[in-house]
Amino acid sequence: MTSHAIQAGILGVGSYTPEKVLANKDIEKLVDTNDEWITTRTGIKERRIAGNDQVASDLGIEAGLAALKDAGINAMDVDLIIVATSTPDMHYPSTACIIQDKLGCKKAGAFDLAAACTGFVYAAVVAEQFIKAGTYKNVLVIGTEVYSRVVDWEDRSTCILFGDGAGAAVFGPVAGDKGFKATTLGSEGSGGDMLTLPCSGSRIPFGETESVNARAVVQMQGREVYKFAVRVMEEGTEEVLEKAGLAKDDIDLVVPHQANIRIIEHYAKKMKLPMEKIVANVDKYGNTSAASVPLALDEAYKQGRIKSGDNLLLLGFGAGLTWGAAVIKWA
Numbered sequence: 001m002t003s004h005a006i007q008a009g010i011l012g013v014g015s016y017t018p019e020k021v022l023a024n025k026d027i028e029k030l031v032d033t034n035d036e037w038i039t040t041r042t043g044i045k046e047r048r049i050a051g052n053d054q055v056a057s058d059l060g061i062e063a064g065l066a067a068l069k070d071a072g073i074n075a076m077d078v079d080l081i082i083v084a085t086s087t088p089d090m091h092y093p094s095t096a097c098i099i100q101d102k103l104g105c106k107k108a109g110a111f112d113l114a115a116a117c118t119g120f121v122y123a124a125v126v127a128e129q130f131i132k133a134g135t136y137k138n139v140l141v142i143g144t145e146v147y148s149r150v151v152d153w154e155d156r157s158t159c160i161l162f163g164d165g166a167g168a169a170v171f172g173p174v175a176g177d178k179g180f181k182a183t184t185l186g187s188e189g190s191g192g193d194m195l196t197l198p199c200s201g202s203r204i205p206f207g208e209t210e211s212v213n214a215r216a217v218v219q220m221q222g223r224e225v226y227k228f229a230v231r232v233m234e235e236g237t238e239e240v241l242e243k244a245g246l247a248k249d250d251i252d253l254v255v256p257h258q259a260n261i262r263i264i265e266h267y268a269k270k271m272k273l274p275m276e277k278i279v280a281n282v283d284k285y286g287n288t289s290a291a292s293v294p295l296a297l298d299e300a301y302k303q304g305r306i307k308s309g310d311n312l313l314l315l316g317f318g319a320g321l322t323w324g325a326a327v328i329k330w331a
């Protein structure tokens with residue numbers, strides 16, 4: 001018999017970003033752009049770039065280790081690892097299995113989850129199911145990305161936006177009224193063409209290297225994605241608050257996907273939320289896709305912006321198209 005009384009929550013968080021900083025001024029040397037344009041249109045000032053020898057699993061391991069330490073648990077205590085990424089080391093072995101091995105999580109199951117920039121929120125919701133069903137106790141969720149390897153550094157409309165990084169959280173049972181209050185996941189596959197990374201899958205045969213190379217980069221209809229983002233952030237918030245039986249004012253901190261400060265400010269204005277209640281670090285890291293929410297969460301936590309009993313709203317959106325929201329009371 002499984003218990004339905006188990007509440008899942010966050011036991012620890014961590015993050016990692018590579019040392020190399022690529023400022024807007026540096027990008028001016030690569031494409032026809034300038035710091036002023038990038039800052040005004042996106043709020044991004046700089047982003048991190050993985051070292052030549054670093055891949056997604058390397059970044060994820062660092063973030064995962066930090067989250068385990070914060071949670072006060074050992075690698076052997078981990079029951080399941082879910083890695084949200086669109087830039088895995090390779091198709092298989094999964095990045096989750098590579099991390100499982102290197103962290104020494106010998107008792108854990110492991111798989112990758114593909115929901116692009118919404119990946120961490122999707123993975124968090126999956127983790128919650130295993131915990132509240134009583135199947136697993138400690139689930140390590142990692143969002144890790146090396147987008148610098150999949151953007152076209154000659155395309156000024158996309159290369160300015162993305163960055164590399166990783167964030168992680170350990171989910172597990174929590175006491176009292178803490179933990180997940182409500183979640184919602186959404187998809188709109190009809191809009192999939194707006195944001196694609198059409199590489200190395202079954203649609204483009206592996207033998208056709210030339211065409212693969214030509215298309216193995218992010219392709220995006222920026223304006224359409226922008227409109228989608230502001231719509232689903234608002235809809236996702238309304239839906240998850242209603243499910244949780246909470247009012248907007250009950251939310252202490254919103255941790256949204258970091259794609260563009262204008263999207264975040266638009267959301268704040270529409271929801272009539274002060275910017276102090278919203279985490280924004282897109283200026284330092286750009287869009288780190290599945291890593292962005294846990295990276296922002298970890299930063300807010302380290303800055304002392306989160307205390308026990310606070311209601312957090314995690315908000316994700318991205319390719320698929322996908323979106324997701326989760327209200328979590330901080331343990």
Ligand SMILES: CC(C)(COP(=O)(O)OP(=O)(O)OC[C@H]1O[C@@H](n2cnc3c(N)ncnc32)[C@H](O)[C@@H]1OP(=O)(O)O)[C@@H](O)C(=O)NCCC(=O)NCCS
Pocket residue numbers: 032033034037038041042117156157160220222223225226229259260287317318319
């Ligand atoms: C990408 C984005 C910043 C572009 O901003 P925008 O205001 O929509 O700008 P547009 O694409 O309409 O381009 C406006 C002009 O700037 C130019 N431009 C585009 N990128 C530029 C750059 N890096 N530097 C200078 N000029 C640039 C365009 O060529 C265009 O010129 P034109 O008017 O002569 O044709 C914005 O659409 C956006 O953030 N969209 C959402 C993207 C996103 O979040 N993606 C990830 C989701 S998970």
